[in-house]
Amino acid sequence: MTTSLEQALCAIVCTFQTYAGLGGDKYKLCQAELKQLLQKEMPTWTPTEFRECDYNKLMSVLDTNKDCAVDFEEYVRSLACLCLYCHEYFKDCAPEPPCSQ
Numbered sequence: 001m002t003t004s005l006e007q008a009l010c011a012i013v014c015t016f017q018t019y020a021g022l023g024g025d026k027y028k029l030c031q032a033e034l035k036q037l038l039q040k041e042m043p044t045w046t047p048t049e050f051r052e053c054d055y056n057k058l059m060s061v062l063d064t065n066k067d068c069a070v071d072f073e074e075y076v077r078s079l080a081c082l083c084l085y086c087h088e089y090f091k092d093c094a095p096e097p098p099c100s101q
Contacts, residue, residue, distance in 0.1 A: 012079060015041055016075050019034075019036060022036070028067075029070040031068075035055050
């Protein structure tokens with residue numbers, strides 16, 4: 001039986017692989033793929049009022065090597081930053097988990 005951490009790692013990899021390559025390169029997310037991933041996989045974390053210019057700005061921040069795509073390393077780095085933010089936000093909360101299991 002897999003642990004919740006193993007399931008989380010699998011979800012990170014499989015989610016990237018599902019969206020990368022829909023429009024071409026299966027090793028990178030173009031802006032349209034990134035937008036679709038965020039809207040479908042993180043709907044409560046993606047503001048509904050996000051405009052195309054907001055996605056442009058997010059893409060430019062995540063795309064650290066400036067190749068107009070987000071590769072797996074850039075994707076994982078962004079998720080790690082999000083985890084750090086969540087950790088800081090929830091660290092002083094009650095000892096119950098911040099999300100349902």
